[in-house]
Amino acid sequence: MSEVILATQGLQKSFGALKATDDVSIDLRPGEIHAIIGPNGAGKSTLIAQICGALASDTGRVELLDRDVTALNTEQRARAGLGRTFQISALAMEDSVEDNVRLGAIGAMGSPWNVFRPVSRSADVVARANDALERVGLTGARETRCADLSHGQRRQLEVAVALTLEPKAFVMDEPMAGLGADGSKTMTGFLDGLRDEAPILLVEHDMDAVFALADRISVLVYGKIIATGTVSDIRASDAVRTAYLGENA
Amino acid sequence: MLTLLIIEQVLNGLQFGVMLFLMAAGLTLIFGVMGLINLAHGSLYMVGAFAAAWVAGATGSFLLALIAALAAAAAAGALVEVLVIRRLYKAAHLDQVLATFALILIFSEGTRWIFGSFPLFLDVPSYLSGPITLPGGIAYPLYRLVLIGIGIAVALGLWWLTARTRLGIQIRAGENDREMIAALGVDISRLYTLVFALGAALAGLAGALVGAIQSVQVGMGEPVLILAFVVIVIGGIGSIRGAFVGAMLVGLTDTLGGVFLPELFKLFMESGAATQTGSSLASMSVYILMSIVLIWRPSGLFGVRA
Amino acid sequence: MIREGVINWAILLGLVALPLWAVFADEIFTITLTTRVVILALAAVGLNIALGIGGMVSFGHAAFFGLGGYAMGILAYHAQTYAALDFGIVEIEGTKSMPVIWLVATAISALAAWLIGLLSLRTTGVYFIMITLAFGQMFYYFAISWGAYGGEDGLSIYVRNGFPGLNTLVPIQFFGLCFVALCVALILQWRLRGSSFGLTLNAARQTPERVETVGLNPMKLKLLAFVISGAITGLAGALFADLNRFVSPAMFSWQLSGELIILIIIGGVGRLMGPVIGAMIFVALEHWLGGLTDFWHVYLGAILLFIVLFSRGGVIGFLTGKEGPHV
C-alpha cells in the first residue's frame, strides 16, 4: 500500500484576476481524515472541483495512488477510485432513494448499457445498493422520492451513493451542512468508522465535527494553504488565528 | 463590373442583416431578461406589417403607418404578456414553446379572419422610392439604404439604452439576478411587460419596414422567426452585440451564398446542374453556418458559457 | 385521481376498440385515422425517449421521420420502376417488402441520429433545440431541391408495400401492423425506463455531474438514447409513408418536429402513454375542428393554450394528479 493515497501538487486556478486556488499541495494518507477548513470564498469548492476533475487546473497535478490523473476527466477519476459527495445535493430529485444509490452501483460496476433488463434483476447492483442504504440507515426510506426527503436524509444519501463506489479515497464537501445537532453527531460517528475503509478528504464548516474527526487539518485562505497539522497544531497556530478567525494577534 | 456586383450584394446582405437584427434584438432581450422562448415573435412582426398596411391605406402616410406598426405591435405584445406570457416565466421551456406556438395559431388565423386571405398592399413612399447612384456608379434602391440606416440607428439606440440608462441597468441586472433587482425595489412585472413590449415594437417596426418591399400576408412571420432564432443562437442568447453580429453573418451568408455558390459550382459543373446544386447548398447555408458556429462554440459567439 | 397503469391500459384498449368497431360499422376512414394516430404516436414515443427521459429537447426529429419516409419512398420507387439503385460501386434492387424497408429505415435513422447527436450534444438548453432544428432544416431544403426523387412534389408509391402473410391493402391489417410496432416500441420504452440504462439516463437529465462522479459519461448515455429515439421515429416515418403511399419534404419540416413535441406535451412529458394520448387528442382536434370553421386554428390555439396554462404535466399528469419529469 502506498504511503499517500491522494495528493495534489501546486494546484492553481484563476478566474480572471482572482486566484481561487494558488499553489495548493496537500495529501491524504491511508486511514486518515484530512480536513480542509477556511473562510467562505477561500477556494475550498474550487479545490474540490479541481481534485475531482470538474474544473481544469491552470497548473499543478493531481495524483491518485501514485498515478497522475490530472489529464483525466471526472468520470475517469471516479473510475480510478475517487468518491465524491456534493455540498448542494446533486441527486436525481424525481427518483426514489433506491434509484439514486443504484445509480452509484451501476456506475461502480460500469454496466449502464443494458437497455432491456430491469435493474431489479441485476443481483449485484441491488445488493451493493442495499448494502450502502443500510449502512447510512436509509433502508426504510428506499421508496421515497428524493425530493420528499428531509435535508438530513439527503446528506445521508449523498454519502450512500459515494459508498456504492467503494472508492480508494473519499472527497466530501460539507457533509454536515444543514444537519441539526443530532444529525451531525450521527454523521460524525459514521465518518469516524469510514476512515478505515478509505481515507477522507473532508471540507467542512462544522468545527466541532472537524476537531472531533480530523487526523490532520489544512487551512485554506485566499486560495493558499497557510497551515497543515494536527488539531492541536492548528489550534495553536497564530497564522491561522490571524487569517482565519480574524483576530488580531 | 464584378466588384460593383459584389459591393451591391454586400449592401443587400447588410440590409437583410439589419432587418433580422430588429427581430433578433427583441427575441434575445426577452430571452435574456425573462428566460422566455417566444415563438410568437414572428406574429408581432406580422401585426406590425398589417397595422402599417391598414393605416397606410387609410391615411396614405408612410410615417403614420410606421408609428401605427410600432404602437400596434407594442400594444399586442404588452397585452399578450399580461394575459398569457406572464404565467409562463416559471414554466419549463417546453411549456413556453407550446404556449407561444398556440399564440401563433391564434394570431395568424385571427389576422386572416379580420383581413381576409389575400395579401395587403403596402408600398414604399414616393420620396423613398427609386434608386440613387452611389459613389462608384452603383445604382442602389434608396429605400434599402434607409433600411440599413434605421437598422444601425436602432442598434446604436439599443446599445445606448442598455449601457447608459436606468432601464438598461435594470435590464442587465434582470439578466443576471432576478431576486436582486426585486430586492432593489424595481417593479419586476412592470419591467417585464416593458421589455416585452419593446421587443414587440422592434419586431413590428421590422414587419412594417420589410412589408413595404415584400408581401404583407398571413404567415409572413414564421420564416423570419426561424432565421431570427438562428441569429440569436449564433450570437449567443441574451447578447445584443451577439444578435447584431449574428444578424450580419446570417444576412451576408444567405445573400452572398445564394448569388455566388451557383457561380462557384459552374466552374466545374455543367451550368444547369451547377445552378441547382449551388441553390440547394445556398438554401442550407445559414443552417450549416449555425451548426458550425455551435460545434465550435456551444454557447454562440458572445454567449456566456453554461 | 386515477392510477397511471389503469389509464395506460384504458388508452391502449380504446386504441384497439375504435378500429375494430369501425370494421363492423364499415367506417373505413376511422381505421385510417386511427392508424395515423398510431404512427404519430410511435414517432412521438421515439422522441419521448430522448426528450422525456434524456431531457434532450430535439426540434429536429422530423429529420429521422423524413429519413424513414424517404427510405421507404426510394426503395419502393426503385422497385416500382424496376431500376436498381446505383451507388457507383454496388447496385441495389429496390424492394416492396416492409420488413426490409423497416430495417433500412431504422438503420439509416439511427446512423443519422448518431451523427447529429454527436455534434449536437456539445450544446445544451436552447442551443441544443436550435442546432437540432438546423440539422432538420438542412434535410428539408436538401429534399426540396433533390430532383431525382421528386423534390418538393415528393414521391408517390402507387401500391402499399407488402408484409409476408398479410394483405396490407386492407386497412385493418395495416392498422394491426402499425399497432404491433407501437406496442413493441412502448414495451421497449417501458423496459428501458426500468433498466440500468434508463435509470442512468434519467439521472443524467436531472444531475449530469452526479452521473460523472459515479464514473459514467452522461454524453455517451444521451447519445445512445438519441440514437434509439431517432431509430424509432425513423420507423414511424416509414410507416407514415406507407399509410399515405407518399413521401414529401414536408416530412422533414420544422412544423412536423414541433407537432411531435406538442403531442408529447399534450399527453405528458416522459409518460409511457403520453405520446399516445397526445396523438389521439391532436388528431381528433384536427379532424373535428377542421370541419367546424375555416378558422379552426384559432380554436386549436386556444385549446393548446388552455392545456399549457392549466394542466401542467399534460393529460396524464392531470388525470393522475402527479407532475411529470421536468425537462
Added chain:
Amino acid sequence: MASKTRLGCQNREKTMKNVLLATAAAAVMAAPALADIKVGMITTLSGGGAGLGVDVRDGFMLAIQQSGRDDIEVVIEDDQRKPDIAVQLADKMVQSEKVDVLTGIIWSNLAMAVVPSVTAQGKFYLSPNAGPSPLAGKGCHENYFNVAWQNDNLHEAAGSYANTAGYSNSFIMAPNYPAGTDALTGYKRMFEGEVANEVYTKLGQTDYAAEIAQIRASGADSVYFFLPGGMGISFLKQYAGSGVDLPVVGPAFSFDQGILQAVGDAALGVVNTSQWNKDIDNPTNAAFVESFQAAYGRLPSLYASQGFDTANLLISAVEAADVSDAGAFRDALRAADFDSTRGDFAFGSNHHPVQTIYAREVIKEGDVFTNKIIGKALENHSDAYAGECKM
C-alpha cells in the same frame, strides 16, 4: 365534421332560396330523378395559400348553385396545404364519404400525392388548378381530367410572347422546386432567344435584392420569372424600386386578381400570360364575372374561373350520363360539352385542355388593378407531354 354543403358558404340564405326554387321547378315538371352524385373537394382554406382555395371553391359553388341542381352534393375539406393531410382527406372522401368525383387541389405536390391513388381506386378527379407534368405524360389516367392547364402551358406561352415582343436575351428565374424547374423548362421550350442567366431562388424567399442585382449585371433585354404567391409580390415591389427597367414577363399567377392589389403600381404595364381574363368576350364569361361579383363582392380571379369551369364540366357530364356507368360518364367528361368562360373548350388526348393562351397587361380601372388582353400568345395549344400519355 365535414362541412357537408350543397351551397357556397358565404351566401347561405340566397342559395337556400335557389334550392327551394329548383326543387319546386323539379316537382312541377316532374323531371326524372337522376342518381345523386357526390363530389369531394379538397382544397386549401386555411394558412398562407388559402386565397387560391377559397376562390376555387367559390367559383365552383357558384356554378353548382346557378345550375339549380340539388342532386350534386359537395363535401369540402381543408388540406392546409399539407400533402399528408390531403392524402388523409382523400382517403376519407373515398372510404367514408364514398364520393364519386374528387376535385379542388391547388398545389402540384398535393396533386401528386392524391391523384394517382384516387384514380387508381376508380374515382374521377377533375383538377381545377394543378397540372404537374407526370400526370399529363406517362402518369396520365383515363379518370383524370385537368380543366385548368398543364403546368408548363403559361410558361410556354410566355416564351412564345417573348419571341413576338422581340426579346432576344432573357434572364429567367424560379424557385428551386419541381414546378420552378418545369416553369423555366417551359419558357425555354418556346423562347428562341438566348438565356442570359438561369436562377433558382429559395422556395418561400422574400427578398430578391440579390437576384435584382444579378439582373442588372446580366446584360439581358428581358426578365422572365415564375414566383407564385407572396414571392411574386415581393419581387415585383422590389424590382420596381430598383431602377432596373428591363421589361418583365410572367405567368398569370403573380398578376392575378387576388394579389394584384397587394402589388399595386409596381405591376402596372407588366405583360403576363393566362388562359382566362375577365374581358374574354363571350356571354358565359360576362355572366360569370357579373354573378361572381354580385355573390361575393369582389372581382373573380383566374382560380375562380377555373373552379367555375370545373363545376360546369361536371354538371355537363352529370346531365349526359350516370356516374355509376363509369365509361359513359368518362365519355361525357371527355366531350366537354359545356359553356366555358374561356369560350370553346376541348380536351386533348391526355385529358388536358387544348386552348388559347393570351398575353394580358396589367392596367388600373379606377382604383382597382386588373388585366386587359393584348393579344394571343399561343393558339390551340396542347402540351409537351401528351405524346407520352398511353391511355
